[in-house]
Amino acid sequence: MSQSVVEIQNEIIEEFSMLDGNMEMTIEYIMELGQQLPEMEESEKTEENIVKGCQSKVWLGATLEDDKIQFVADSNTAITKGLVSLLVRILSGRAPQEIVDSDLFFVDKVGLNRFIGTQRSNGLGAMMKQMKIYGLAFSTKVEN
Amino acid sequence: MSSTLVEYKIDIQKIREEFPILDQQVNGKQLVYLDNAATNQKPQRVVDALVYHYQNDNANIHRGIHTLAERSTTAFEETRKAIQGFINSNEAEEIIFTKGTSESINLVASSWGRKFLNAGDEVLISTMEHHSNIVPWQMICEEKGAILKIMPINEAGEIVIEEVKKLLSEKTKMVAFNHASNTLGTVNPVKQITKMAHAVGAKVLVDGAQSTSHLEVDVKDLNVDFFAFSAHKMYGPTGLGVLYGKRDILEKMPPYQGGGEMIKDVSFEGTTYNDIPYKFEAGTPDIANVIAFKKAIEFIEELGKDNIAAYEHELLIYATEKLAAIEEVKIVGTAKDKVSVISFTVEGVHHFDLGMWLDAKGIAVRTGHHCTQPLMEHFCIEGTARASFSVYNTHEEIDAFVKALKDIISKFK
Numbered sequence: 001m002s003q004s005v006v007e008i009q010n011e012i013i014e015e016f017s018m019l020d021g022n023m024e025m026t027i028e029y030i031m032e033l034g035q036q037l038p039e040m041e042e043s044e045k046t047e048e049n050i051v052k053g054c055q056s057k058v059w060l061g062a063t064l065e066d067d068k069i070q071f072v073a074d075s076n077t078a079i080t081k082g083l084v085s086l087l088v089r090i091l092s093g094r095a096p097q098e099i100v101d102s103d104l105f106f107v108d109k110v111g112l113n114r115f116i117g118t119q120r121s122n123g124l125g126a127m128m129k130q131m132k133i134y135g136l137a138f139s140t141k142v143e144n
Numbered sequence: 145m146s147s148t149l150v151e152y153k154i155d156i157q158k159i160r161e162e163f164p165i166l167d168q169q170v171n172g173k174q175l176v177y178l179d180n181a182a183t184n185q186k187p188q189r190v191v192d193a194l195v196y197h198y199q200n201d202n203a204n205i206h207r208g209i210h211t212l213a214e215r216s217t218t219a220f221e222e223t224r225k226a227i228q229g230f231i232n233s234n235e236a237e238e239i240i241f242t243k244g245t246s247e248s249i250n251l252v253a254s255s256w257g258r259k260f261l262n263a264g265d266e267v268l269i270s271t272m273e274h275h276s277n278i279v280p281w282q283m284i285c286e287e288k289g290a291i292l293k294i295m296p297i298n299e300a301g302e303i304v305i306e307e308v309k310k311l312l313s314e315k316t317k318m319v320a321f322n323h324a325s326n327t328l329g330t331v332n333p334v335k336q337i338t339k340m341a342h343a344v345g346a347k348v349l350v351d352g353a354q355s356t357s358h359l360e361v362d363v364k365d366l367n368v369d370f371f372a373f374s375a376h377k378m379y380g381p382t383g384l385g386v387l388y389g390k391r392d393i394l395e396k397m398p399p400y401q402g403g404g405e406m407i408k409d410v411s412f413e414g415t416t417y418n419d420i421p422y423k424f425e426a427g428t429p430d431i432a433n434v435i436a437f438k439k440a441i442e443f444i445e446e447l448g449k450d451n452i453a454a455y456e457h458e459l460l461i462y463a464t465e466k467l468a469a470i471e472e473v474k475i476v477g478t479a480k481d482k483v484s485v486i487s488f489t490v491e492g493v494h495h496f497d498l499g500m501w502l503d504a505k506g507i508a509v510r511t512g513h514h515c516t517q518p519l520m521e522h523f524c525i526e527g528t529a530r531a532s533f534s535v536y537n538t539h540e541e542i543d544a545f546v547k548a549l550k551d552i553i554s555k556f557k
Contacts, residue, residue: 023503024505031555078494
């Protein structure tokens with residue numbers, strides 16, 4: 001992994017700034033990102049991999065490979081899938097402790113709170129939490 | 145659904161002038177507000193009444209001897225009288241102010257239920273109830289060992305009367321159902337079911353949250369024992385609801401909450417309770433909102449329920465026809481008798497994505513399970529998108545909504 005958590009987030013902020021706050025273009029872009037998310041095997045979409053949001057389903061799987069966590073994810077809604085893809089892009093392939101310590105400032109900067117919603121509308125907030133929980137769980141398996 | 149259109153007298157431009165909130169851009173687009181079943185907008189006169197009260201008359205009500213207290217008390221009780229007229233109850237004392245429909249139902253379930261429900265008794269509700277007309281009954285049934293039974297619905301989303309007949313017995317003590325479904329729009333045959341329930345000696349509570357701003361409500365004619373509704377779904381302020389109950393039943397019910405206002409005399413040895421409605425209105429009520437609510441009732445009465453119902457029905461038919469013509473759209477709830485609520489799913493588009501997209505185009509609808517999860521389960525769906533219309537909505541807004549919907553669907557192909 002060549003880019004840091006901060007660098008990728010700055011890249012994302014830059015990408016979204018080009019959309020100039022246009023809501024339709026932003027949604028369209030988020031959906032495009034979701035389409036690029038590597039496919040999650042159907043067999044991985046288990047009940048225990050579900051991160052429950054209020055209006056949509058999110059599946060999140062994590063495996064430890066060479067002391068790095070690889071995330072796979074999917075959602076039954078196109079917009080959430082796009083949002084989820086951003087988190088995977090930032091955090092997948094990193095050491096557990098780095099995930100635990102990460103500050104996901106891009107959410108505020110890009111204005112994604114609008115999509116997270118005040119009522120946990122799509123599980124993005126829950127997903128961020130779940131990724132950190134995986135980080136914490138796997139950190140005990142990694143020799144520091 | 146009945147496609148018969150009735151003549152109406154609606155000056156839509158004049159009406160919309162009373163709702164300045166509608167004249168705004170959302171995400172760079174003209175706002176089209178179609179989330180009226182959740183809450184509808186407030187005419188300027190309601191907003192003005194709130195401001196006027198706080199600027200001129202504000203004081204705590206009842207027991208105050210000074211002029212402001214007197215003015216506030218008078219205005220507060222004037223609303224109670226206005227509601228009495230609006231739903232045609234026998235007396236103003238049968239009108240109890242609550243926080244909303246949910247609290248009204250909780251009051252009955254808790255107070256009436258605690259006194260009159262016994263182990264083995266049955267409470268009957270329908271599949272299409274809002275959670276607020278399910279959970280309070282579950283709670284009291286659990287506490288008392290009573291049994292909650294469900295009136296089933298058909299594929300159109302109508303209560304199956306034949307099945308209700310089978311479910312009713314001398315064990316049935318309460319039949320609670322909505323006048324109109326918030327998710328499906330179905331208008332339920334209140335008079336018919338009430339008659340059937342009374343025949344076995346059961347009481348009837350009707351959740352009128354979705355009917356009060358659309359349909360004529362005459363509690364004497366309906367002969368229901370309780371009728372619950374919310375001000376904010378009928379052009380009035382949020383945080384305020386009403387419970388109508390027949391005097392003889394209300395008088396037999398114990399207080400719901402203790403505090404000021406609800407007492408006659410208090411000593412440490414014991415307390416005697418006030419008469420209805422005050423027995424059920426513990427604490428300082430929502431004075432300003434109650435006072436402003438009268439203006440919402442006046443707004444509805446000026447337009448006339450017949451006019452409102454006829455106009456909204458036309459909007460419903462217009463929108464239903466346009467939506468039905470879209471191949472990917474499936475309307476959920478096709479009862480013969482409906483208020484202006486259309487729930488629908490779109491093949492290939494999750495309702496959450498749909499709601500976000502519509503919002504990006506300035507169109508406000510509600511998406512999700514609409515607090516009716518058992519109903520979603522009945523139709524084997526996770527949720528729907530719901531467009532609901534009030535008297536200020538227009539045919540042009542429906543056109544904009546349908547155009548946006550088609551555009552969104554094309555993005556998912």
